[in-house]
Amino acid sequence: MQLDWLHLGTLVMAAHVLGAIAAVHAVINTRTSQGAVAWAVSLVAMPYFTLIPYLFLGRSKFAGYIDERRLENEILRNRSHPTEWESGDATETGTFPDISSARGVAAPGPAEYLGHPVIRTLTRLSGMPFLRGNAVRVLINGDATFSAILEAIERAERYVIVQFFIVRADALGELLKDMLIAKAQAGVRVYFLYDSIGSFDLPHRYVSALQQAGVEIHPFATKRVFVNRFQINFRNHRKIVVVDGERAFVGGHNVGVEYLGGNARLSPWRDTHIEVRGPAVASIQFVFIEDWYWATQRLPEVGPSTRCPDDMHCMVLASGPADKQETCSLFFVEAISAARTRVWITTPYLIPDEAVFSALRLAVMRGVDVRILIPSRRDHHVVFAASKLYAYDAILAGVRIFRYRPGFLHQKVVLVDDIAAAIGSANLDNRSFRLNFEIMVLTVDRRFAGEVEGMLLDDFALSDEIGPDDYRGSPAWRRMAMHVARLFSPIL
Template sequence: MEFFGPHLLGYLIALLHSLGTLAAIHAVLTVRTAQGSIAWALSLIFIPYLTLIPYLIFGRSTFDAYIQARRQANQEMHKAIAELNWRPWVEEALSARNSLAYASLRAMPKLGRMPCLANNQVRLLINGDATFGAIFETIRSARTAVLIQFFIIHDDELGRQLQTLLKAKAAEGVAIYVLYDRIGSHSLPHSYVQPLRDAGVQVKAFATRSGWLNRFQVNFRNHRKIVVVDGATGFVGGHNIGDEYMGKKPPLAPWRDTHVQVSGPVVACLQESFAEDWFWAARELPPLLLPDTYPDAGVLCQLLASGPADPYETCSLFFVEAIHAATERVWITSPYFVPDEAVFAALRLAVLRGVDVRLLLPSRPDHRIVYAASSLYASEAVRAGVRVFRYTPGFLHQKVVLVDNEISAIGSANLDNRSFRLNFEVMLLTVDEAFASEVEKMLMDDFDLAHEISQEENRQTHRLQQLGMRVARLISPIL
């Protein structure tokens, strides 16, 4: 009976530490990155009471099985569209070779699975009113098909506006396909989805696998935001469907975000990215449409769709390549700044080359642990000579990169490990001086509303705050 007496707690602690040590060894052998291995291993060894169960759920090696399954699904999807003569961009892609700015991104033709295409039209959409005004107006004009993909769809005022519009278009005979992420939209009720299905809208949730266990797999998120109408007009950026993206939810309001409207050959790439995700969820293709003609002139665009099933870390390498390509400036905005060593080293080197390196980050946290880790990286960036700004009016959620005078990229990817290696993301790269000037003006307006972190302010950070930031950074690879 003494076994169940005072010694029981000691036995349980010893058992937990033993299991934690075994799990730590497993993490070292299976986790994809060195930073992630260290983060898991240290936490499993020293605090297994808090991390053992999360590791069994979030860090288990079955994620590799999801990757293999996704790659197989992608192969099946591309076989299914092989007979559609789908890739219409061969002639347009040749024009990209004439751009000296695009030539500075020497890895991009191979890094992106889709080519850089000429003769596109782009429109910058700043904040929610402009973004959803343009999206809803374009959907109202739809005649054939609408493809919609968001990480988050809320059953709120904006979500119900979208629901009403889609039901009306479905009643007109327009084919509507809606894809949302099951983790990001975990609060979306059946009462929102079923009326859409009853109206004839095709609705699917992106998930690893069906079944109740899927709710515990949070590392296979589809973070992309894509809308395509009639195969002719597309939208991509940082907004999701929710009232907070319209700036209607304090304390993060006003919400600062950016989207892009695009037409031209690159819209086919947006459809192909959507088709891969829809095929994963439904094992069938959505309608893929091409306009009868394309514009005779326009800007160069390349769609960079990245995800954990890529043969290499596409998203992280994109940021490294963009930073290395900069000769005059590289300005980056992101709600989360938890870079890997390669991206941080690229920023340091850019500063040493004399490049104007700026980061625009939020001043208000929406995830406190991530914000604490981001703050430490921001402090180190300031010490390295990077100009770091905190946007003060509200929460900054836009994901924008501006390189020199012609190159910009806008989409869904954050500067953190989750976007680099765990999420499905999409960025629209644009090579055009006039559009880059618009992006520059937009960012200059943002900098005017931001507070720059000074070296002196950086040194005055309280020691207790520094401790909290360092603890947060320790676990940042698994956030």
């Protein structure tokens, strides 16, 4: 018995020593002060529970990774960027030193509403221009989204690009696989990129069948040479499909039957995708090219985008942990700050950083109608608990918070006033702001904004507005759990 106590004491001491060492590592390497404090406190106080999670979540920086990825992106953008960026379709190039040297200044659509400083800020932030001459269609929920994607792939004549965070070998995944195999065997070039951790359970037989049919399929990993199962930060959360340079699809859906409502606990699944036609397709395609080149060190054989009869202004904003700026967070700050009458946001996870939360509070003070729509059902317990506390803080600041009743809400949509809308893969949380690769498509068009408004009004009609009692009425133990969960918000 004495020996057992000795062993237990040794293990406890070792855990605390390792926790202290890991806490020092976290303070030195974590990208934000909030994250550093959260990890350091938890590693010192509770090393038995946090050492293993730190191996998976806390090592937010690989030696040389950020510099290497950033250098590759700069080379590609300087040497291989789409020709559409140089054409008359571009409202701004985003690379000008000052306003006087910009080409194509004062396009009446976006510049008239948002004002030139905002256009300049967003193009510099994204590194991509606003492009005119696009058409964008909203695809509400999984049936509409995958019907459109599969129909576009069926019509492919030259190439198909597919990129998802999660790919499952279920009924939907098998349908996609069979269609891609058929197109590859018909001579269509098919490029398939999936995240190595998001799709960790994708069976080898699935990948092998595609490879044998001639599909070029690769996992996306932080390290090119191997998949590090201890590193689940820096995930590629983007969802992109491009067909022949004519049609591109971006949004919140992954490949799995749960996105069609196949998970009874979360069904009906509420999500939104968009279909894009026009020069902006080239920008979406270029985001994939950057990821593909990182994974394979080869450039895919793709063509230019095709024109469309519509004249919407669009900008693609791709963000990731190798960015010089915190692109995703700053995009939300700028979009919220640009709002004059309203800003409506839908997100499955409400864990804003201080900059975004400050922008929301200031918008309320300006008299802006600020609404955030979040789920009423949980898919991650810790994230849901932290979101409830942030919702309470937002309500106290004057933000209107709604919970979607019918099923799990997964869409990522931002509507600013009556003209600007952004749809894509980015959540309102630190993981999207700083740790994941994301993509959003910003449109500046009154008609399209009206469509998005109608969609969100339908969602609000199926939602309950919550007040401070949503937090105050919770049992004491649950409120405590919310506060504990929020300690981990920088890494959620």
